[in-house]
Amino acid sequence: MIDDLLEPLIAFRRDIHQHPELGFCEHRTAGRIAEQLRTLGLEVHEGVGRTGIVAVLRNGTSGRSIGLRADMDALPIHEQTNLPYASRTDGTFHGCGHDGHVAMLLGAAQHLVRSRNFDGTVHFFFQPAEEGQGGAREMVKEGLFDRFPCERVFGLHNWPDLPAGTIATRPGPIMGAADKFEIALEGRGGHAAIPQDTPDAILASAALVSQFNSIVARRIPAAKSAVLSVTQIHGGHTHNVIPAVVKIVGTVRTFDPVVQDVIEDAIRKITAGVALAHDLTAAVDYDRYYPATINDAEAAQEALTAAATVGHALLAPEPAFTSEDFAFMLQACKGAYIWLGQGRPEGSVPLHNPHYDFNDDVLGLGVRLHVALVEQHLARAS
Ligand SMILES: [Zn+2]
Ligand SMILES: [Zn+2]
CATH class of the missing domain: 3.40.630.10 (Zn peptidases)
Structure with missing residues (x-):
């Protein structure tokens, strides 16, 4: 028919x-x-x-x-x-x-x-x-x-x-629920040969990526599931300048709003901590776009x-x-x-x-x- x-x-x-x-x-x-x-x-x-x-x-x-x-x-x-x-x-x-x-x-x-x-x-x-x-x-x-x-x-x-x-x-x-995070780490920028005078947003971004990849493993119970992927890093334009700003972008996927809260909170705290340790300022934009x-x-x-x-x-x-x-x-x-x-x-x-x-x-x-x-x-x- x-x-x-x-x-x-x-x-x-x-x-x-x-x-x-x-x-x-x-x-x-x-x-x-x-x-x-x-x-x-x-x-x-x-x-x-x-x-x-x-x-x-x-x-x-x-x-x-x-x-x-x-x-x-x-x-x-x-x-x-x-x-x-x-x-x-x-x-x-x-x-x-x-x-x-x-x-x-x-x-x-x-x-x-x-x-x-x-x-x-x-x-x-x-x-x-x-x-x-x-x-x-x-x-x-x-x-x-x-x-x-x-x-x-x-x-x-x-x-x-x-x-x-x-x-x-x-x-x-x-x-899954789909969230997007965008982070800007901001310092002053300066000469690459004088790092003692310039907060290093590149080094801080490396610390951030590595810390973020520990969130699911260390903060989410094994019986629950989540994915966090860092998908973009933008910073710098030449070999002898420490850039003033580095941007880090990624996505989080979860099924449980409690897990989602834990991950967003961890991203914010880690970013604040890493920025403080590296003498940078940080802005976090966290968007929960699909539940x-x-x-x-x-x-x-x-x-x-x-x-x-x-x-x-x-x-x-x-x-x-x-x-x-x-x-x-x-x-x-x-x-x-x-x-x-x-x-x-x-x-x-x-x-x-x-x-x-x-x-x-x-x-x-x-x-x-x-x-x-x-x-x-x-x-x-x-
Ligand atoms: Zn489709
Ligand atoms: Zn599709």
Whole structure:
């Protein structure tokens, strides 16, 4: 019943792939989606969370409701796939498979409009700016769940680490909280041959990096988990000057707000201590930009039950340390984030790699999973 939808859906997916747009700039993408949804006769709301779209499909008489979410944005990466439908926008690329998410959710809408094997309301959320800019947060802030109430919300992500055909999720944490820290160590700058007169921000930055790498090992209980990575150091411009300023940038990933507090506090204290020891001043900017993605236990079980009707359902043994702004939707509504395996037998390219491409072989499975979630949660009274 779904197979006849696939050929045009794959063509649609590849068209979106060829015309990628960055967060909050998804004008063409959103326009094409809205046009398709209107053709289906759905009630379509544009401009929800800037470039986001909500479509509403009602059937029957029950007051029950469900939300399904797909993200629409691409990444600032130069594509290197050499595919015939490769990006036509230099430096912008669907390297996270959101083109596939859009196509799968549209396919679910197409199928549900004609099958109508449910009783209640389905909300289709096409969200902007997942890649770091908080498009989901924007939609929630604009009253998404007040305007379009949902008993459950589900978000699907293509997952190259799992084989095609496998669908995985878990109760509780599934994706990490993402924080960014930026530190500026400031001295005076001076001659490299007279270090006794110049506080050395380069030496202090080395101490900082080494101390930071002890935080998780020494301050976080072994049974908890966290990642801290220093990813940038900027300082100096020539061999005979001790620079006045060195900047250190990095990220912290956690699942537990208590662990997050301990790490932020340690970063601030170590920075203050190292700066004092080296006669420097320090400024710390610590930004908690995405919270952890925490699945509701019942919703995760619902997802696994629905998954088992269409593919191989797997209870994921552990969460991933990458982050996801679907977290903001799960803070506002019970639901679950689900991984749709898309690994290829010849080996998989990781997400955000310039050679990545959504695997069209799982497009039908993604449509079926969306449909199964709806038909299960909004089952007609027998
Ligand atoms: Zn991504
Ligand atoms: Zn993604």
